[in-house]
Amino acid sequence: MRNQNFARVQENKIPESSFRWGYAIFVLFLLSILSFIAIGVISLFVGIDVESLSGNVALIPIQGVIVGSEDSEFLFESVTSSQDAVEFIEKADKNPSIKAIILEINSPGGSAVASEEIANAVRKTNKTTVAWIREAGASGAYWVASAADYIVANRVSITGSIGVIASYLEFPSLLERYNVTYQRLVSGKYKDIGSPYKEMTPEEKAIFQENLDSIRDYFVSEVAKNRNLNKKDVDKIANGLFYLGIQAKELGLVDELGSKDEVIAYIEGKEGIKADVVKYKKEETLLDVLSKVLSKQSFFAGKGIGSALLDKKIASTVSIST
Amino acid sequence: MRHLNLPKERTFIGPALLWKRIAAFFIDMIIINLVVLFPFRSLFQNIIPKDYSFSEAYKLLSSSTDYTGFITSVSFVISVLIVLYFLMLEIKMSQTIGKMLMKVYVVDARVHLASSRSTSYNNTLKAWQLLARNLVFIPIFPFVLLWILDPLFMFFTKTNQRLTEILSKTKVVEKYSLEQ
Numbered sequence: 001m002r003n004q005n006f007a008r009v010q011e012n013k014i015p016e017s018s019f020r021w022g023y024a025i026f027v028l029f030l031l032s033i034l035s036f037i038a039i040g041v042i043s044l045f046v047g048i049d050v051e052s053l054s055g056n057v058a059l060i061p062i063q064g065v066i067v068g069s070e071d072s073e074f075l076f077e078s079v080t081s082s083q084d085a086v087e088f089i090e091k092a093d094k095n096p097s098i099k100a101i102i103l104e105i106n107s108p109g110g111s112a113v114a115s116e117e118i119a120n121a122v123r124k125t126n127k128t129t130v131a132w133i134r135e136a137g138a139s140g141a142y143w144v145a146s147a148a149d150y151i152v153a154n155r156v157s158i159t160g161s162i163g164v165i166a167s168y169l170e171f172p173s174l175l176e177r178y179n180v181t182y183q184r185l186v187s188g189k190y191k192d193i194g195s196p197y198k199e200m201t202p203e204e205k206a207i208f209q210e211n212l213d214s215i216r217d218y219f220v221s222e223v224a225k226n227r228n229l230n231k232k233d234v235d236k237i238a239n240g241l242f243y244l245g246i247q248a249k250e251l252g253l254v255d256e257l258g259s260k261d262e263v264i265a266y267i268e269g270k271e272g273i274k275a276d277v278v279k280y281k282k283e284e285t286l287l288d289v290l291s292k293v294l295s296k297q298s299f300f301a302g303k304g305i306g307s308a309l310l311d312k313k314i315a316s317t318v319s320i321s322t
Numbered sequence: 323m324r325h326l327n328l329p330k331e332r333t334f335i336g337p338a339l340l341w342k343r344i345a346a347f348f349i350d351m352i353i354i355n356l357v358v359l360f361p362f363r364s365l366f367q368n369i370i371p372k373d374y375s376f377s378e379a380y381k382l383l384s385s386s387t388d389y390t391g392f393i394t395s396v397s398f399v400i401s402v403l404i405v406l407y408f409l410m411l412e413i414k415m416s417q418t419i420g421k422m423l424m425k426v427y428v429v430d431a432r433v434h435l436a437s438s439r440s441t442s443y444n445n446t447l448k449a450w451q452l453l454a455r456n457l458v459f460i461p462i463f464p465f466v467l468l469w470i471l472d473p474l475f476m477f478f479t480k481t482n483q484r485l486t487e488i489l490s491k492t493k494v495v496e497k498y499s500l501e502q
Contacts, residue, residue: 031357035361035362042395
């Protein structure tokens with residue numbers, strides 16, 4: 001038994017020096033390769049935009065319809081989710097190297113709640129904020145822009161459009177045509193207000209209108225507060241009409257006409273820095289892309305666009321937008 | 323010409339000197355930093371601006387869950403690579419590069435305890451033993467406690483063993499010559 005142990009120890013003796021160095025170099029080489037592979041895998045599965053950490057001016061795009069979250073009903077339209085926009089604004093605010101934030105706005109507006117969320121985040125930041133309206137900065141997008149310290153708009157851009165719109169589908173006649181009856185069972189007089197299966201009563205319409213007026217009033221007061229304007233003056237132009245950039249400048253809705261150059265010049269002058277603009281954008285990991293493709297495929301294969309419209313909850317058929 | 327039939331060099335194996343162990347560790351850390359973690363270094367240089375202090379860098383990296391998730395993943399991968407470095411070298415040769423330069427070896431404490439007059443090294447080390455002795459590199463609680471506890475044991479035990487060495491039943495030794 002002892003001899004056997006001795007034999008085993010002899011077999012396992014430390015290898016020769018030349019082999020050891022060769023093996024050590026092999027291990028180092030192998031681990032270096034593994035490091036590169038690991039970085040690749042991490043970048044694929046953990047969405048991080050390394051670029052967004054450099055630079056001293058953050059550029060946050062507000063493109064398309066402003067929505068609360070990306071999984072809203074805008075399938076093919078470009079959207080800006082208030083969740084993402086607020087996250088970017090907060091990230092830029094916490095980043096000590098970022099001295100100013102540019103909101104690159106090209107949006108017709110969208111959800112009143114989502115617009116207010118972004119506007120609040122802009123107002124809360126301690127950094128210099130500049131709204132740069134390109135093609136459109138209307139309605140809710142103008143609400144967001146008004147929260148910035150300075151607004152630069154293109155001469156022929158569309159701005160303003162301060163007002164609130166609500167719409168809903170109503171198809172009781174269609175149901176009637178196909179001999180389908182809407183059986184109304186509610187506990188609470190207005191529980192099915194806005195249901196597409198019945199005609200809206202004048203009383204219900206009045207309730208809606210009252211709410212829209214309240215939202216509009218709040219919108220107007222927020223714009224007036226943000227832009228340090230007289231509320232009555234803003235109220236006069238808050239009729240839903242849009243203004244070209246040049247008209248908006250005359251009215252005092254924007255501070256300057258111009259493009260990115262004017263935005264940069266304003267920031268450099270105010271902060272005394274050489275602007276190094278870095279765009280904040282949502283990084284999509286491989287898993288995000290795959291899940292998006294799969295969810296879209298499933299959507300079309302399973303439900304179809306028509307069923308998506310019909311399956312919606314009754315209470316959610318009325319959409320309020322700014 | 324005839325040679326004298328001189329007696330063989332009398333040697334024995336004993337615990338490695340503390341300074342040699344510390345030097346070996348620093349050599350290993352430098353090699354790991356220069357070669358194995360080189361790609362990560364350039365990654366961090368991209369993330370953290372050059373003129374940032376530690377507190378500024380910390381504030382920046384903890385500013386978002388994206389970054390903290392990224393940093394956690396990277397630290398975990400780095401720790402796995404470090405453990406692999408020690409594991410792959412020690413399982414085959416009982417030495418890392420630092421230990422090779424300092425001429426010290428990792429051995430199975432049970433074997434060397436049984437044969438205190440041993441004059442040769444052997445690498446009967448098992449993978450679990452090597453994993454256990456390198457747990458200190460895992461940046462997850464409770465292993466992070468070992469960052470303080472583990473080296474402390476080395477200074478206060480007779481055999482100069484770290485806590486993880488005691489748990490893994492391993493020790494670091496070197497060959498002493500009686501003629502020295």
